[in-house]
Amino acid sequence: MRTARDGVVLTVTLDRPDRLNAQTPATWAALAAVGAALDDDVRVVVVRGEGRSFSAGLDRSLFSTDPGTAGGLGQLGRLPAEETQERIRRYQGGFRWLRSPGIVSVAAVQGHAIGAGAQLALACDLRVLTEDADLRLPEATLGLVPDLTGTSTLTELVGYSRAMEICLTGRPVPAAEALELGLANAVVPADALDGAVGALVAAITAAPVGASRETAALVRSAVRNDPETQDAAERAAQTRRLAELVGGR
Template identity: 45%
Template sequence: MRVTLDAPTCRNAQVPTMWAEMERLATTLPPEIRVVVLTGEGPAFSAGLDRGMLTPGGVDGEPDLLGLTADGPEALADLIETFQHGFTAWRECPALVVAAVQGPAIGAGFQLALAADLRIVATDVRFAMAEVTLGLVPDLGGTHALTSLVGPSRALELCLTGRSIDAHEAVATGIASLAVEPDQLDATVDDLVAAVLGAPENTMREMLGLFRGIESRTAAEQQRTERGAQARILCAMTAAMRGRTRPGA
């Protein structure tokens, strides 16, 4: 399944209604969907938040962020929590989520890519946690995801400076798994998806469970997670073998 940001004329800038739709998609995936690919139409993955959201009156059909500041920080924080669900939902869905990222992935665009389990990037990728350039902080789950990949010191530096990360640095720091030429991105992602779908479904889903949340587990907790997963796989495998060899089968 592909989920494509499809507003190329504005470099796939994001708005809250888009985040609500992403949450809906992530939380209503059909059970047969094993892999989701997040992409952006056109030369940019996403330029981040639509800047119109930060102007008086905001964007038609979207929450008036500046107007809502009159309700105080707690009410605004509650609203932002609903925005965050469009990102965290991908980390909680049962499918493997792969971000295929080309060109700019700025601010909310970077945070959406970080919400995926894996990132395959084009050599023209440009990641940046650029909220600081607007006097803001990242608030869509990106700080935790980035820190788990690159460590707190580098994550802080990236968020404080808003500087760009190219494909080489993205791979070297573990933000991306692989960088390929732009014209090879789709084929490379298709090959990855094919390899994942070639594995037994229960193994793939157990593997996903092993690695999601691994940064918050102790070594002993991870070992317990591993042995539980392996035991379930072996029991299912044995049950299937018995089903194939039962008398009269």
């Protein structure tokens, strides 16, 4: 995995194109480290995959039931339950930071986004897909569950019954359907992906930083708060904005 910084925009690139950017615990640790190292000047994080696929999910080597395979399912399944859960909690940390206060995250998705790849795309605030892209959460069909924050982010986006169907069947969701369901913010030809992501990032960063961050925080809290609590959050945020605009308290 590599990162590149351009002003207020940080780009994180999965760079195992020969393995279709398949992920390992090292991937998740590296992602978590990027999140931990964010500074206050970063406004947008773009997540992308090198090559023809965003990410084909879990590296095949980790499906081994051999307890000697480091980080493999066989090793993980033989640990005490508390230790297994702690490891998964750390893995989830590589995904959850993509909705941290102060940043907006954008996934640039081409080709396949399967399992952990789909969950990484879903962890972002926004998604731009190429016309050949598809998302898939096949974990249940493999005897597992989506455990990298995917159930909450998917349900937020498409609702309870659709999320249930997508998770239980493990079927692919092609780009056109993803756009219809709200999983994708835009679908573009493959050669237009960079331009579309760049235009979206430019539009996000054009707004004043304080207003942008307060608005993002309000939208995120709206999926959890009851109306009264959300109304109060809006009042408090607007009071802070007005005070800053007039140079007051």
